[in-house]
Amino acid sequence: MSQLETAMALLxxxxxxxxxxxxxxxxxxxxxxxxxxxKELPSLLKAAKNPGEVDKLLKGLDFDGDSEVDFTEFVVLVAALTCACHNRACKK
Structure with a gap:
């Protein structure tokens, strides 16, 4: 598998x-x-200044309001975090 296929399989x-x-x-x-x-994004939680920010993030993931995160919502989170990390790395 290519690197991108491997990354997709890991997601x-x-x-x-x-x-x-x-x-x-x-x-x-x-x-x-x-x-x-x-477990998978520990630095994200460490960067949160208070537990309320984590709860806000969890609520923000639930786009359809069903109190659960489906695969599409999960992928949107990963994509958004990846873009933020990429943008930060590009500015250095």
Whole structure:
């Protein structure tokens, strides 16, 4: 597989691993999302100045308001964070 195909496969596997924890295997609950962020994006949580920011981020991920994060919402988060990191790296 190419690097991009590998990256896509890792995104799918990561989502599926955390979504399998409780409830629907097609979505992440709030607890599953928080665990994913803590384990897979620890620097993101460390950068948050207070716990309210993390809760705000979790609510912001739930575009359709169903109190769960589906794969599309997850990919939007990863894409947005990737763009932010890329923009930051380009400015250095």
């Amino acid at each position: 799918m596997k990561t989502f599926d691993t955390y979504a399998a924890g409780e409830g629907s295997k097609e979505t992440l609950s709030k607890a599953e999302t928080k665990t994913l962020l803590e």
